[in-house]
Amino acid sequence: MPVTIRDVAKAAGVSITTVSRAFNGYDDVGPDTRKRILKVAKELNYRPSHVARSLVLQQTQNIGLLISDFNANRGAHHFLFDVMAGVHDRLSSLGYDVTLVSTTTARQRLVSYIDFCTERRLEGVIVMGMRLDDPYMQEVAEAKLPSVGIDLPILSRYCGYVMTDNVNGAKLGMQHLLAKGHRRIGFVNGYQKAAVSVDRLRGYQLALESAGIESDPDLIVHSNFLVEGGEVATELLLSRVPDLSAIFYASDLMAIGGMRYLHRVGKRIPEDVAVVGYDNVDVGEWSAPALTTVSQRRYDMGVYAADMLIGMLQRNEEPGGRLLPSELVIRQST
């Protein structure tokens, strides 16, 4: 049905070889024949088949964007969508296609994620929304397929990552709180198994340490990065240590939940307890009071992940671990 290179060759009275060369900018085709071929091609609405091209060239220019469990990760759209945008913008500007992959897809089809990718001859994968203890993670790390993870600090021959410098980010948030004079500072962390969680905890403790304050285990509680989680975590925290004067949350969403609880029990923010979040997600700007937070360059993470992957593919650079600096965004909650 679609018009092929043979059609335009016939119409232009040349061989398919010449058409191919004219299209790919070779210099051994006469200027008038080239013009004629291009004109004929335009008239016929010829579009070279990417799949035929992929077959003979043995490269698809197609890279996968793996979102662990798409449906289950819907709550994380505040983070994931921006990363996606960065990945796609960069990749497509470099001439690559990006196809969506989800672990659920693979499970339904009863093929492993890596089988899915090799069947489609994907040249690489960018992985996000996955936890370190996800059973798929091992597959990703051990695969020969070049990949780069977002917030997944796993390094191997074919696997790099980009993430925020979470220990310094957390330190930044804490230093701000400490500078305001707070001494009893609660910390609501995310999943214990999330890579970012261990780093943010480190940053929290380091900041306390260099301020000469001993870390109190009662002040630390784990949750799930989401609003409801932040709410119950805050309740727990306040019941354990009622005299805290500030809380540092490992995500803006949890901070929102926390503030909701604090409002409910009549605590004023920031007078009674100061709050800082993590992520710099749009919701934080709209909350009352507007949320002080540690910003994460989500879009850039996507861009850099794309760059690293392409570096591996085109200039076979070694994969590495790229850390993006965080920045403190001070608003009304502190």
Place this chain on the structure above:
Amino acid sequence: MPVTIRDVAKAAGVSITTVSRAFNGYDDVGPDTRKRILKVAKELNYRPSHVARSLVLQQTQNIGLLISDFNANRGAHHFLFDVMAGVHDRLSSLGYDVTLVSTTTARQRLVSYIDFCTERRLEGVIVMGMRLDDPYMQEVAEAKLPSVGIDLPILSRYCGYVMTDNVNGAKLGMQHLLAKGHRRIGFVNGYQKAAVSVDRLRGYQLALESAGIESDPDLIVHSNFLVEGGEVATELLLSRVPDLSAIFYASDLMAIGGMRYLHRVGKRIPEDVAVVGYDNVDVGEWSAPALTTVSQRRYDMGVYAADMLIGMLQRNEEPGGRLLPSELVIRQST
């Protein structure tokens, strides 16, 4: 590099024809040969090339997910991510791949959106985040490529759509406000050019009409669906008609912005002015007060769009316009 059908044929001592048939479940291959072939294939880690398959079958099982301007649409992630999830979940469970397409991509490469799709032999497209007056829209509507739009009520031989029943949705929100006794109700609409805007305006007016209230143009103002827009729109609205007792916003984000302004000028919600939004986006649950809103089934919109497209492709059904009902979610802002 990757192992081909020829490799497994050789290793199993049969022809490639037989391997192909064994893999595709034909019945004219002996039970023992089949077992041997499958075993050998597993040992060699053979994965049939999707691209070779696409070439000979003349179908790629690949459909495009077009997001108008990915980067510019980042603010709409609250809506788009869920739709994406629905589209991808359904499409992948039906054996289709989905590749991301953006109008920016096409522009960079200097090929039209439709050229991009035919080069890759995409079998159909789902379009979202696009405005009716987008220059690309004409291309979409006129193309021979099967497509279905999200919130883009354009119907043609190859183009269907799915969207929320916005006029009834808006009526629902308004009836709630009217039942609460409000008579002077402001309406903050989205872009005038957005398809959903004209429907929601209709619903607003219809509701007033059947309540016997005359529509006052001063009570209607257009904005951009986003928080800041809602804020300035509310200021404008209040300056024009200070005695209004309720405001209906065409998006939750604008409602959030509106509430922010109302708080700033000392109006209590809902005592002084009641607020209802549209979308039922997560932020609305977290705001103070929690936002009454008209829900939109975002994930389902994606699912239904996928179903409609596949119906066109596999059972060549006529494209149609599918309207999803809205539901009122009553919370504390009314």
Place this chain on the structure above:
DNA sequence: TTGACAATCCAAAACGTTTTCGGTAATTTA
């Protein structure tokens, strides 16, 4: 015994490109 009929298998063409290796004609050089 012989044809018919299953049951298995295979060779080759096709899908739409790119690329290698030449080939022909025109132009330059000796």
Place this chain on the structure above:
DNA sequence: TAAATTACCGAAAACGTTTTGGATTGTCAA
């Protein structure tokens, strides 16, 4: 004028599958 070079073009193989149209057995009924 002959040889060498240049400019332009084409035939054919290759990429990894599927499918068509037989071919080769063995089995069974007549």
